[in-house]
Amino acid sequence: MAVLQQIVFIITLAAAVFLIRKRVLRIRSNIRLGKDFEVTGDSGQRIKNTMLIAFGQQKMFKKFIPAFLHFFIYVGFLVINLEVLEFVVDGALGTHRVFAPYLGGLYNILMNVFEFLAVAVLLACVIFLLRRNVLKVARFQSAEMTQWPRMDANLILVIEIVLMTAILTMNATDQILQTRDDHYTATGSLLFSSFIIPLFQNLNTTTLVFIERFAWWFHIIGILGFALYVTYSKHLHIFMAFPNTYFAKLEPKGHISNMPVVTNEVKSMLGLTATPSVTPAEPGRFGAKDINDLSWNNLMAAYSCTECGRCTAECPANITGKKLSPRKIMMDTRDRMEEVGKSLQAGGPGLNDGKTLLNDYITKEEINACTSCNACVEACPVLINPLEIILELRRYVAMEESGSPAQWNSMFQNIETSFAPWKFSSADRFNWAKDEK
Amino acid sequence: MNVPTMAELAAKGESPEILFWVGCSGSFDDRAKRVTKAFVKILNVVGIKFAVLGTEESCTGDPARRAGNEFLFQMQAMSNIQVLNGYNIKKIVTACPHCFNTIKNEYPELGGTYEVIHHSTYLQQLINEGKIKLTGGGGFKGKKITYHDSCYLGRSNNIYEAPREVLQALDADLVEMKRCRTTGLCCGAGGAQMFKEPEKGNKDINVERAEEALLTGASTIAVACPFCMTMITDGVKSKEKEAEVKVKDLAELIAEAQGL
Ligand code: SF4
Ligand code: SF4
Numbered sequence: 261m262a263v264l265q266q267i268v269f270i271i272t273l274a275a276a277v278f279l280i281r282k283r284v285l286r287i288r289s290n291i292r293l294g295k296d297f298e299v300t301g302d303s304g305q306r307i308k309n310t311m312l313i314a315f316g317q318q319k320m321f322k323k324f325i326p327a328f329l330h331f332f333i334y335v336g337f338l339v340i341n342l343e344v345l346e347f348v349v350d351g352a353l354g355t356h357r358v359f360a361p362y363l364g365g366l367y368n369i370l371m372n373v374f375e376f377l378a379v380a381v382l383l384a385c386v387i388f389l390l391r392r393n394v395l396k397v398a399r400f401q402s403a404e405m406t407q408w409p410r411m412d413a414n415l416i417l418v419i420e421i422v423l424m425t426a427i428l429t430m431n432a433t434d435q436i437l438q439t440r441d442d443h444y445t446a447t448g449s450l451l452f453s454s455f456i457i458p459l460f461q462n463l464n465t466t467t468l469v470f471i472e473r474f475a476w477w478f479h480i481i482g483i484l485g486f487a488l489y490v491t492y493s494k495h496l497h498i499f500m501a502f503p504n505t506y507f508a509k510l511e512p513k514g515h516i517s518n519m520p521v522v523t524n525e526v527k528s529m530l531g532l533t534a535t536p537s538v539t540p541a542e543p544g545r546f547g548a549k550d551i552n553d554l555s556w557n558n559l560m561a562a563y564s565c566t567e568c569g570r571c572t573a574e575c576p577a578n579i580t581g582k583k584l585s586p587r588k589i590m591m592d593t594r595d596r597m598e599e600v601g602k603s604l605q606a607g608g609p610g611l612n613d614g615k616t617l618l619n620d621y622i623t624k625e626e627i628n629a630c631t632s633c634n635a636c637v638e639a640c641p642v643l644i645n646p647l648e649i650i651l652e653l654r655r656y657v658a659m660e661e662s663g664s665p666a667q668w669n670s671m672f673q674n675i676e677t678s679f680a681p682w683k684f685s686s687a688d689r690f691n692w693a694k695d696e697k
Numbered sequence: 698m699n700v701p702t703m704a705e706l707a708a709k710g711e712s713p714e715i716l717f718w719v720g721c722s723g724s725f726d727d728r729a730k731r732v733t734k735a736f737v738k739i740l741n742v743v744g745i746k747f748a749v750l751g752t753e754e755s756c757t758g759d760p761a762r763r764a765g766n767e768f769l770f771q772m773q774a775m776s777n778i779q780v781l782n783g784y785n786i787k788k789i790v791t792a793c794p795h796c797f798n799t800i801k802n803e804y805p806e807l808g809g810t811y812e813v814i815h816h817s818t819y820l821q822q823l824i825n826e827g828k829i830k831l832t833g834g835g836g837f838k839g840k841k842i843t844y845h846d847s848c849y850l851g852r853s854n855n856i857y858e859a860p861r862e863v864l865q866a867l868d869a870d871l872v873e874m875k876r877c878r879t880t881g882l883c884c885g886a887g888g889a890q891m892f893k894e895p896e897k898g899n900k901d902i903n904v905e906r907a908e909e910a911l912l913t914g915a916s917t918i919a920v921a922c923p924f925c926m927t928m929i930t931d932g933v934k935s936k937e938k939e940a941e942v943k944v945k946d947l948a949e950l951i952a953e954a955q956g957l
Contacts, residue, residue, distance in 0.1 A: 512854050513854075515802040516763070530775055532775070546767065547765060576885060581897075582898040629898075631890050632887050632888030651763070654764060658764060668764045671889065672761060675773060680724070680756050681892055689751065690749070
């Protein structure tokens with residue numbers, strides 16, 4: 261019986277690892293559809309960003325209540341995963357609480373800490389569910405929060421609650437069994453689960469063994485399933501926030517990345533010498549029409565997005581009822597990547613399926629509404645930059661399609677002919693001083 | 698008013714301490730021209746040796762780049778850089794946050810590296826150095842002033858305090874809007890929006906912002922950007938409050954306080 265359990269466990273673990281690995285590779289190749297991007301600047305600063313903003317959750321704390329609750333879930337996730345290590349060893353070796361004898365009194369302390377965190381996570385998740393579904397916090401209700409994104413968020417919270425309940429149930433029944441059977445290693449008293457011991461106290465040993473085993477299996481399969489689910493969910497930010505904050509741009513937010521290809525052409529037009537080394541083998545598109553025109557950094561950002569909507573809540577265009585929502589920009593980029601990736605996996609046409617990020621996902625009306633105010637960039641807790649994507653799409657529309665709004669085209673013309681965005685003669689530029697002289 | 702041009706100085710073999718980059722709004726927009734003149738008056742009084750490019754100046758390319766026309770931006774940038782480098786310019790002061798951001802952050806990659814200072818920072822420096830002395834003139838004492846953060850100074854370049862320190866030097870009662878500093882709401886003109894009608898929505902951004910500014914009860918809304926000036930002024934007008942509430946640039950406020 262025990263051996264059978266071990267075999268089943270190892271098969272389950274192997275299956276989970278196989279599926280997760282496959283999915284991770286898929287995500288990796290989806291991100292690699294993006295263009296190369298040069299990582300410049302101080303890597304010390306990059307590490308600092310990762311430590312402060314991803315690891316230290318610095319930007320979350322601009323909103324204290326959610327930050328505080330999220331912090332428990334985050335620490336709970338990190339710490340309780342230590343316990344999963346024991347689960348895996350126990351499952352594979354057929355042992356029970358294998359670390360307990362080695363750690364002695366420390367084991368009891370650790371288990372109590374885990375239980376405290378489990379309860380904290382559980383409560384935080386309940387409050388988060390209430391915020392989303394009863395209080396209906398505005399940023400979770402915007403247009404792009406359609407059925408799936410809402411369900412995704414709720415599912416994660418429910419799964420966490422169920423998993424935490426499983427841990428507490430397991431510990432409660434285990435503590436009772438410790439008084440009845442030597443097989444159950446003494447853990448010492450576990451504070452939080454002992455509150456629910458009375459629920460199980462009167463059950464017979466066979467039932468308790470069953471419940472304890474069930475809770476154990478439920479928890480570990482739940483964790484493995486959750487790990488796989490995460491790769492399909494906005495919850496992927498728990499991993500992606502780290503590389504994303506590392507690779508986030510270091511220049512002042514007002515800086516827009518240069519296009520060296522254009523620099524070359526302009527230099528030769530002005531009769532200045534162009535640096536030949538910058539000329540790419542194939543010219544490619546100006547700006548972005550689809551995901552492969554964006555940098556892999558932009559694509560990775562889309563997988564890091566937590567769909568929290570802090571960006572959209574600060575966006576002046578969105579606040580005043582325009583279609584633009586920076587969160588939607590990130591969600592669309594991700595959805596398009598998933599679509600292309602799936603198609604490629606199935607031997608389909610991939611990028612050549614007749615659809616593109618611009619038009620089929622993101623409309624011109626959306627990108628034309630952006631004021632480049634950087635409020636979204638400032639608001640994002642994981643340093644995502646939706647503005648970069650918007651600008652790349654605008655570049656495509658302006659340079660490849662000449663499809664900018666008519667008033668922008670006139671503005672371009674004015675700059676070309678009179679060197680100012682308005683139709684004034686450049687000879688009059690200094691008249692303001694003459695008025696007075 | 699004394700406004701020397703670079704060409705004049707160069708002909709005399711002289712070079713200025715700073716180049717005042719006027720910008721398109723500052724050169725052509727009637728309201729912004731008043732700011733330009735106020736700033737020049739301050740420079741004259743303080744006795745800073747400065748110059749402008751005059752007709753040799755042209756659009757930095759900011760709106761073109763933000764609207765996606767990278768070619769046009771780079772054409773503008775390169776020819777401006779040729780002019781600036783030709784005069785061997787080292788230090789540039791401008792009253793426009795868009796020009797400031799573009800020249801400071803985007804010209805270096807194209808061969809134009811200068812010390813670029815926004816006039817809010819410059820005014821603050823002059824006040825701190827005692828070169829601008831404010832003796833409680835202009836009747837600002839105790840009056841409520843609110844400051845509207847320009848995106849291209851604040852979030853874009855982390856300049857939040859300099860404009861506020863300038864206002865505090867007026868001895869005025871500085872009141873903040875609910876959305877200020879890092880969460881300051883845009884006036885609606887950035888990203889080339891200045892040059893087109895807004896997209897369809899249920900409100901204009903500048904009206905939303907003007908309402909917020911009016912809520913503070915301030916009698917003056919201070920701005921540090923010609924685009925913000927236009928947008929907030931229009932917003933205040935749409936609320937029919939232009940008689941009671943004035944929208945002023947920092948330079949104008951300082952000039953007023955000095956009786957210029
Ligand atoms: S930069 Fe554009 S998308 Fe981002 S908040 Fe401002 S207007 Fe919205
Ligand atoms: S881009 Fe950032 S702020 Fe916006 S929803 Fe995603 S994680 Fe949240």
